[in-house]
Structures are given as C-alpha cells and as structure tokens.
Amino acid sequence: MNSLAGSILVISSLIASTLGQTTRNYNCANQPTICQNICYYQTCVAPGNDLFTYDPNGDADQKRIDSGVTPEPSSRQRPCLGLVDGGPGMETDEFPFASMAEGGDGASLICTGGREQRVQGGSVRVLYRPLDRANGEQFRLALTNTNGIAFCDQAATPATGCNGKGFPGFRFFADDGIYCQWDIDIPQDEQILCVNADDGSLVDPPAKLRLRAEEAPRGMNWTNLLHVRDPGLVKRLAAAGETVSMPFEG
Numbered sequence: 001m002n003s004l005a006g007s008i009l010v011i012s013s014l015i016a017s018t019l020g021q022t023t024r025n026y027n028c029a030n031q032p033t034i035c036q037n038i039c040y041y042q043t044c045v046a047p048g049n050d051l052f053t054y055d056p057n058g059d060a061d062q063k064r065i066d067s068g069v070t071p072e073p074s075s076r077q078r079p080c081l082g083l084v085d086g087g088p089g090m091e092t093d094e095f096p097f098a099s100m101a102e103g104g105d106g107a108s109l110i111c112t113g114g115r116e117q118r119v120q121g122g123s124v125r126v127l128y129r130p131l132d133r134a135n136g137e138q139f140r141l142a143l144t145n146t147n148g149i150a151f152c153d154q155a156a157t158p159a160t161g162c163n164g165k166g167f168p169g170f171r172f173f174a175d176d177g178i179y180c181q182w183d184i185d186i187p188q189d190e191q192i193l194c195v196n197a198d199d200g201s202l203v204d205p206p207a208k209l210r211l212r213a214e215e216a217p218r219g220m221n222w223t224n225l226l227h228v229r230d231p232g233l234v235k236r237l238a239a240a241g242e243t244v245s246m247p248f249e250g
Contacts (some may be wrong), residue, residue, distance in 0.1 A: 006186045024127050030119045037110040037169050038095045039152035047221035053101035053138045054131045063104035066096045068172020076197050080111035083200050110169040115201040161220050196236040207211035
C-alpha cells in the first residue's frame with residue numbers, strides 16, 4: 001500500500017471511529033495498576049464493548065457495593081486489606097468506574113496504592129469535564145501514556161494472555177459473597193483461588209464461573225484500546241495484524 005492510500009485509510013478510520021460519540025482521553029501516567037485493570041477489562045473481559053456512559057445521576061455507592069469495592073454488610077473486611085492480595089494502605093479500584101452506567105456487578109477489581117488513587121481523581125475529572133454533567137453522555141475511552149503497561153501494551157503483556165494467570169485483579173460474585181481471581185478459562189485440573197467475603201476462607205468457585213471452563217479459551221482482543229498518543233504501540237499492534245483505531249482527540 002502506498003503512503004497516500006495508507007493516509008486515506010487512517011483518515012477514514014478516524015472519521016468512522018468518532019461519528020456519533022465523543023472520544024475522551026484518560027491519562028495513564030503514574031497509574032500503571034489502575035490502567036492495567038482498565039486494559040484487562042477492555043482486552044479480555046468485555047472486548048466487544050468500546051463505549052462507556054458518564055452517569056452523574058447514578059447510584060455510585062450502590063455500584064461500589066455491587067462490584068465488591070465496598071463490603072456489604074459493613075462487617076466484612078475490605079478486600080484489599082488482607083482478604084485478597086493487598087496490604088496496608090492498599091485500596092480497591094474498579095473498572096468500569098462507579099461513575100459510569102456500566103459500573104457495578106461484574107466490574108474488574110484490583111488493589112492499588114493511595115498515590116495512584118489520588119492521581120486517578122484528577123484524570124477522572126479531566127475525562128468527564130466536557131461531558132453533559134446534568135444528564136450524562138456516552139463516549140469512547142482513549143487511553144494515553146500506556147507504554148509498558150501490561151494488557152495495554154502488547155509487548156508488556158504476559159504470555160498467559162486472557163486466562164487471568166498473569167493478571168493481579170479479581171472480581172466479586174455478589175450472589176455468592178465470593179471474591180475470585182480473574183480466570184476467563186478454568187482448566188479442569190486447576191483450581192482458581194476464591195475466598196469467602198465474610199471470613200476469607202478458601203472456597204470453590206461459584207457455578208457461574210465454573211461454567212466458563214466449558215467455553216473456548218478467549219484470545220487477546222486489542223481492537224478496543226485506542227492509544228491516541230502512543231504511536232509505538234499502534235505500530236506494534238498493526239505489525240501483529242490487529243485492527244487499531246486512532247480517533248481524534250476529544
């Protein structure tokens with residue numbers, strides 16, 4: 001393909017990717033763990049979803065309960081303070097965020113330090129700043145400064161891919177009161193680590209997670225990651241034969 005044809009193709013992709021929705025940048029600088037969680041969700045958990053909805057009128061507190069970030073009842077131990085991998089000063093972060101309509105049950109959780117959480121606060125404010133703050137608005141999420149972050153950068157991602165073995169995040173099964181490490185495909189001869197939310201004891205995976213073992217293993221899907229300021233990543237993904245959109249900066 002000559003350079004002119006290539007330029008036309010890129011411009012066409014840019015226009016197609018931005019019609020109808022605003023593209024908003026999320027700056028991953030100084031947030032490697034938080035952005036690893038975002039990218040794992042977009043690449044492995046819900047690869048068919050590249051749109052999110054700012055939900056200023058939603059019940060964010062209830063979404064945090066549904067996702068497992070906030071223990072309910074309150075007598076339960078907070079997940080990142082010993083119940084799941086974590087330690088002193090660690091907090092639970094979720095994606096999709098509780099400020100999104102897609103947040104809540106089924107969100108991907110990860111343990112992060114307080115510094116990343118503070119940086120995240122500023123990034124989230126910038127993310128939503130031009131959106132409709134009264135009624136909410138749908139947008140495409142574009143990640144920036146993701147070089148070297150696993151599941152954002154293909155070159156930094158574990159060879160285990162989407163099976164959850166190389167990912168430190170976890171999820172909450174509210175109906176069962178169980179936290180489990182993420183595992184898209186559970187080998188029949190291998191036990192995934194799950195703990196009871198009440199006392200931290202090891203338990204079997206819930207039935208809905210065990211059923212995933214009957215599905216075909218899910219491969220990496222990079223098409224929803226939009227790296228507007230990371231041309232090196234785009235080149236690597238393109239070389240691997242993946243479709244990558246580079247939207248206009250919103």
